[in-house]
Amino acid sequence: MADPILSIRDLHTYFFADEGVVRAVDGTSFDLYAGQTLGIVGESGCGKSVTARSILRIVDRPGRIVSGEILLRRADGSVTDMVKLPADGREARAIRGGEIGLVFQEPMSSLSAFHTIGNQLIEAVRLHAPLSKKQARARAIELLAMVGIPRPEQRVDAYSFELSGGLRQRVMVALALAGEPRVLIADEPTTALDVTTQAQILELIRSLQRDRDLAVILITHDMGVIAEMADDVVVMYLGKEVEKGPVDAIFHAPLHPYTRALLRSIPNVLAEPREKLATIAGSIPHPFARPRGCPFHPRCTEAIQGLCDVAFPETFDVGAQQAAACHLLNKPAA
Amino acid sequence: MIAYLTRRVVLAAITIWAITAVTFIILKLPPVDFVDAYVAQASSTGSSISAAEADALRAAYGLNESYLVQYTKWLSLVASGDFGRSFEYGRPVTEVIGDRLWLTVLLSLGAIVVTWTMALPIGIYSAVRQYSWGDYIFTFVGFIGLAVPSFLLALIVMYFGLRLFNMSVGGLFSSDFALAPWSWAKLWDLMKHLPVPMLILALPGIAQLVRIMRANLLDELRRPYVMTARARGLAERKVIMKYPVRAAMNPFASTIGYLLPYTVSGSIIISIVLSLPTVGPLLLRSLIAQDMLLASTIILMLGIMTVIGTLLSDLLLMWIDPRIRLGQLK
Numbered sequence: 001m002a003d004p005i006l007s008i009r010d011l012h013t014y015f016f017a018d019e020g021v022v023r024a025v026d027g028t029s030f031d032l033y034a035g036q037t038l039g040i041v042g043e044s045g046c047g048k049s050v051t052a053r054s055i056l057r058i059v060d061r062p063g064r065i066v067s068g069e070i071l072l073r074r075a076d077g078s079v080t081d082m083v084k085l086p087a088d089g090r091e092a093r094a095i096r097g098g099e100i101g102l103v104f105q106e107p108m109s110s111l112s113a114f115h116t117i118g119n120q121l122i123e124a125v126r127l128h129a130p131l132s133k134k135q136a137r138a139r140a141i142e143l144l145a146m147v148g149i150p151r152p153e154q155r156v157d158a159y160s161f162e163l164s165g166g167l168r169q170r171v172m173v174a175l176a177l178a179g180e181p182r183v184l185i186a187d188e189p190t191t192a193l194d195v196t197t198q199a200q201i202l203e204l205i206r207s208l209q210r211d212r213d214l215a216v217i218l219i220t221h222d223m224g225v226i227a228e229m230a231d232d233v234v235v236m237y238l239g240k241e242v243e244k245g246p247v248d249a250i251f252h253a254p255l256h257p258y259t260r261a262l263l264r265s266i267p268n269v270l271a272e273p274r275e276k277l278a279t280i281a282g283s284i285p286h287p288f289a290r291p292r293g294c295p296f297h298p299r300c301t302e303a304i305q306g307l308c309d310v311a312f313p314e315t316f317d318v319g320a321q322q323a324a325a326c327h328l329l330n331k332p333a334a
Numbered sequence: 335m336i337a338y339l340t341r342r343v344v345l346a347a348i349t350i351w352a353i354t355a356v357t358f359i360i361l362k363l364p365p366v367d368f369v370d371a372y373v374a375q376a377s378s379t380g381s382s383i384s385a386a387e388a389d390a391l392r393a394a395y396g397l398n399e400s401y402l403v404q405y406t407k408w409l410s411l412v413a414s415g416d417f418g419r420s421f422e423y424g425r426p427v428t429e430v431i432g433d434r435l436w437l438t439v440l441l442s443l444g445a446i447v448v449t450w451t452m453a454l455p456i457g458i459y460s461a462v463r464q465y466s467w468g469d470y471i472f473t474f475v476g477f478i479g480l481a482v483p484s485f486l487l488a489l490i491v492m493y494f495g496l497r498l499f500n501m502s503v504g505g506l507f508s509s510d511f512a513l514a515p516w517s518w519a520k521l522w523d524l525m526k527h528l529p530v531p532m533l534i535l536a537l538p539g540i541a542q543l544v545r546i547m548r549a550n551l552l553d554e555l556r557r558p559y560v561m562t563a564r565a566r567g568l569a570e571r572k573v574i575m576k577y578p579v580r581a582a583m584n585p586f587a588s589t590i591g592y593l594l595p596y597t598v599s600g601s602i603i604i605s606i607v608l609s610l611p612t613v614g615p616l617l618l619r620s621l622i623a624q625d626m627l628l629a630s631t632i633i634l635m636l637g638i639m640t641v642i643g644t645l646l647s648d649l650l651l652m653w654i655d656p657r658i659r660l661g662q663l664k
C-alpha cells in the first residue's frame with residue numbers, strides 16, 4: 001500500500017476543567033490513505049469530535065493536545081507534524097481548509113446567520129487561493145453547483161436560515177472543499193437529517209471522493225453508515241481506541257465485546273416484528289469518573305473479575321490488519 | 335421587512351399618542367389649574383395680569399369645558415408649536431427651554447458614542463481573555479462603576495479637577511461664554527467642557543454594556559459557526575471580529591433607545607452637581623414649582639425623543655441582523 005496521507009500516533013487531548021481533567025482522547029492511532037474512507041464509530045461523548053478538532057488544531061480551551069503526533073504527508077512528499085505547529089500560525093492555517101477540510105455535525109448552527117452563504121464561501125476560497133473577489137464569487141457558485149445545490153447563482157446570496165437542513169449540509173460540504181483539501185473529515189454529517197437526505201449527503205461525499213481521490217474520515221455513531229461507506233473502521237470508547245480493522249473484519253469477526261454490542265444494536269430488517277432492539281447495558285460513565293482497568297468493564301457481559309477491573313488491556317493484533325484492546329484476547333499461545 | 339417597518343412605525347405613533355394623553359393628565363394633576371396658578375404667582379410678585387388676559391387663556395385651553403375638549407385644544411396648540419408660557423420664568427416655554435434641549439441631545443449622543451467605543455473593546459477583551467488578569471480588573475472596575483452613584487463620581491472628579499488641575503469641571507461653558515451669543519469661540523468652549531460630563535454620564539452604561547457584551551460573546555464563542563470559521567483557516571482575530579462579535583452586537587443597538595431618556599431624567603442629580611444646562615434640572619424645578627406648562631412640555635419632548643430613539647435602535651437592529659430584515663425573527 002502507498003504511504004498514508006495522515007497518520008495519528010498515540011494522540012492524547014485532555015480538557016483541564018476546574019472540576020478535573022477530562023481525557024477526551026486518550027491514546028488514538030490510525031492511518032488514512034488517499035481515496036479511502038476511515039470510519040470512526042462510538043457512542044456519544046467518546047471523543048470523536050475532539051479527535052477531529054485535534055487534527056485541525058482547533059480544540060478550544062481548556063482543551064489541549066497533551067502528547068502524540070499528527071503526521072500529514074504534504075503534496076511534495078514531506079511530512080508535517082500538526083502537533084508541533086503553532087495553532088494560529090500561518091502554516092497551520094494553510095493546512096486548515098487547504099489540506100484538511102471539516103464538515104460539522106450541526107448544519108443549523110455551523111453557518112453564521114449574519115452573513116450570506118456566498119460571503120462565507122468566498123472567504124474560504126480566498127484564504128487558500130489568490131483570487132479576486134469576482135473570481136472567488138464565480139468559484140463559490142461553482143462549488144455550490146458541485147455539491148448539487150439548485151440555482152446556485154441565486155443561493156450564493158441567501159442566508160443559511162433560508163435553506164433546508166439538507167441544503168445547508170451541502171453548503172457545509174462546499175465550504176469544507178473550498179480550499180481544495182486532500183483530506184475531508186465529516187463529523188456526523190447526517191445526524192441531524194432525515195433518512196432520505198442522509199443517503200443523499202453520503203452519496204455526495206462518496207462521489208466527491210471518487211472525483212478527487214479524497215481521503216475521508218467519516219465520524220458517526222451509526223454502524224449502518226459505517227457498513228455502507230467505510231473501508232477501515234476505528235471503534236472508540238471513552239477516548240480509547242478499543243478496536244480497529246477493515247470493515248469486513250469488524251462486521252464479520254468483531255474482537256471486542258463493545259464492537260459486538262454496537263453491532264447488536266443495529267436494527268435488523270430480518271428481525272421478528274416488534275422484537276426488542278438490543279441496547280448496550282448500563283450507561284456511559286461520567287467523564288470525570290473513569291472506571292479503573294478496562295473502561296468498558298462495568299458494562300461488559302464477558303468481563304473477568306479481578307482482571308478487567310484492575311488492569312488496562314494491551315492491544316492485541318489479530319491477523320495482519322485487525323487489532324483490539326481486550327483481556328479476552330490474551331489467550332495463552334496455542 | 336416592510337411588515338416589520340410598518341409595525342414599528344405604527345407602534346411608535348400609538349406610543350406617541352399615549353404619551354400626549356399621559357402628559358395631559360400630568361398637566362391636569364395639580365388641584366389648582368395652571369391659569370389660576372399663573373395669576374396667583376403674578377400677583378405675589380407684584381406684576382399683575384388683567385382678568386381679560388386670564389379669561390383669554392382659559393378660553394384658549396377650554397378650561398371651562400369637558401376634559402375631552404380641553405385635551406383636543408391643548409393638543410392642537412402643542413401641535414402648532416405653541417407650548418404656552420412658564421409662569422415661573424414669565425417667558426414662553428420654548429424660550430425657557432431654549433438651547434437646553436439641544437445641549438441635552440448633544441450630551442446624550444456624546445455619552446452614547448463614549449459608551450460604545452469603551453464598552454465594545456473592553457467587552458470583547460473580557461470575553462476572549464475570560465478569567466485573565468485584565469478581565470478581573472475590568473470586572474472589578476465595572477462593579478465599582480455600577481455601585482458608586484454617578485453624582486458621587488461627579489463630585490470626586492470635580493474635586494480632583496479643581497485640586498490637581500485648577501480647572502472647574504462644572505457646567506458646559508466658561509463664565510465668559512455662558513450668556514454670550516453663539517460663536518466659534520463659544521462652540522470651542524463647549525467642546526472643551528463636554529468630555530468630563532459625557533464620561534460620567536456614560537460610565538454606568540459602559541459598566542452594564544461590558545457585562546452584557548461579555549456574557550453574549552462568551553455564549554457566541556461556543557457556537558459551532560465559530561469552529562467552522564476556524565476550520566477553514568481564518569486567523570483567530572478575524573474569526574472573532576467577523577463572526578461572534580457581530581452576533582453579540584444587538585444590545586449595542588438597543589442602548590440608543592434608553593440612553594437618551596436616561597441622560598435626561600436619570601441624571602438630574604449629576605446635572606445639578608455638575609451644573610449642566612440640560613433639561614433635567616429644569617424639569618425638577620418646574621415640577622417643584624408646579625409650573626405645569628413647562629413641566630408637561632419637557633415630559634412630552636422627552637417621551638417623543640425616547641420613542642424616536644427606540645425607533646432608531648430598531649432600524650439599526652434591522653440593519654445588523656438579517657434575520658430581522660428577512661422576517662425570520664419577530
Ligand SMILES: Nc1ncnc2c1ncn2[C@@H]1O[C@H](COP(=O)(O)OP(=O)(O)OP(=O)(O)O)[C@@H](O)[C@H]1O
Pocket residue numbers: 015017022023024042043044045046047048049050051060061062063105221287
Ligand atoms: N470544551 C470542552 N470542555 C470540556 N470538556 C469537553 C469540551 N469539549 C468536549 N469535552 C469532553 O470531551 C469528551 C468527548 O467529546 P466529543 O465531543 O469528542 O464526543 P463525541 O464522540 O463527538 O460525541 P457526540 O457523538 O455526542 O458528538 C466528552 O466527555 C466531553 O465532555
Ligand SMILES: [Mg+2]
Pocket residue numbers: 048049050105187188
Ligand atoms: Mg461529536
